[in-house]
Amino acid sequence: MTEFELLSxxxxxxxxxxxxxxxASISNLIRDRKQIKLHWMPFIWAVSLILFALVFFFHxxxxxxxxxxxxxxxxxxxxxxxxxxxxxxxxGCSLILPNQRSGTNTPTNLLTDFDENGxxxxxPLAITLIVSWPLNMxxxxxxxxxxxxxxxxxxxxxxxxxxxxxxRSLQYIATTLFLLIQIxxxxxxxxxxxxxQYTWE
Numbered sequence: 001m002t003e004f005e006l007l008s009x010x011x012x013x014x015x016x017x018x019x020x021x022x023x024a025s026i027s028n029l030i031r032d033r034k035q036i037k038l039h040w041m042p043f044i045w046a047v048s049l050i051l052f053a054l055v056f057f058f059h060x061x062x063x064x065x066x067x068x069x070x071x072x073x074x075x076x077x078x079x080x081x082x083x084x085x086x087x088x089x090x091x092g093c094s095l096i097l098p099n100q101r102s103g104t105n106t107p108t109n110l111l112t113d114f115d116e117n118g119x120x121x122x123x124p125l126a127i128t129l130i131v132s133w134p135l136n137m138x139x140x141x142x143x144x145x146x147x148x149x150x151x152x153x154x155x156x157x158x159x160x161x162x163x164x165x166x167x168r169s170l171q172y173i174a175t176t177l178f179l180l181i182q183i184x185x186x187x188x189x190x191x192x193x194x195x196x197q198y199t200w201e
Contacts, residue, residue, distance in 0.1 A: 148185070
């Protein structure tokens with residue numbers, strides 16, 4: 001077992017647990033659909049969190065490629081920020097949807113639950129996006145003025161709108177734009193399988 005294979009296990013567990021939390025919540029909501037008034041907006045944020053968790057796997061793989069190329073070993077100054085990033089993503093995944101089992105303090109309106117509890121998941125998501133700018137420069141040698149960094153700021157701004165706005169229509173617009181821009185970033189800017197475009201190549 002290589003060093004990366006060993007150290008990636010806790011990261012994978014944290015991200016996997018976060019995805020499992022969301023999937024379990026979705027299944028519970030579907031089962032309790034007669035008791036809960038469902039709404040599309042919390043589900044969009046849940047999908048966005050799952051996509052970010054999946055993208056993060058590719059980011060750490062790219063980091064592993066860079067470390068192998070430079071004969072760099074994993075130390076806490078590299079591993080710590082990556083692990084904290086994964087933990088923040090887990091917190092977002094665990095907060096976005098109600099995860100109570102049927103009949104146990106189950107909310108009656110998903111949108112109301114999002115206003116009271118679910119939107120707190122946007123806080124760790126925004127933190128990961130904002131911190132990604134200096135983290136990308138530190139870990140990947142990404143240029144300060146890069147499209148990927150700008151995109152993170154745009155997404156964080158949309159989160160701020162969705163979190164603070166009292167106008168429902170503005171929340172809907174911010175949520176929809178967030179998912180669309182996120183998908184654009186996944187396809188064209190962020191790490192993805194077989195696509196490594198960093199300054200260290």
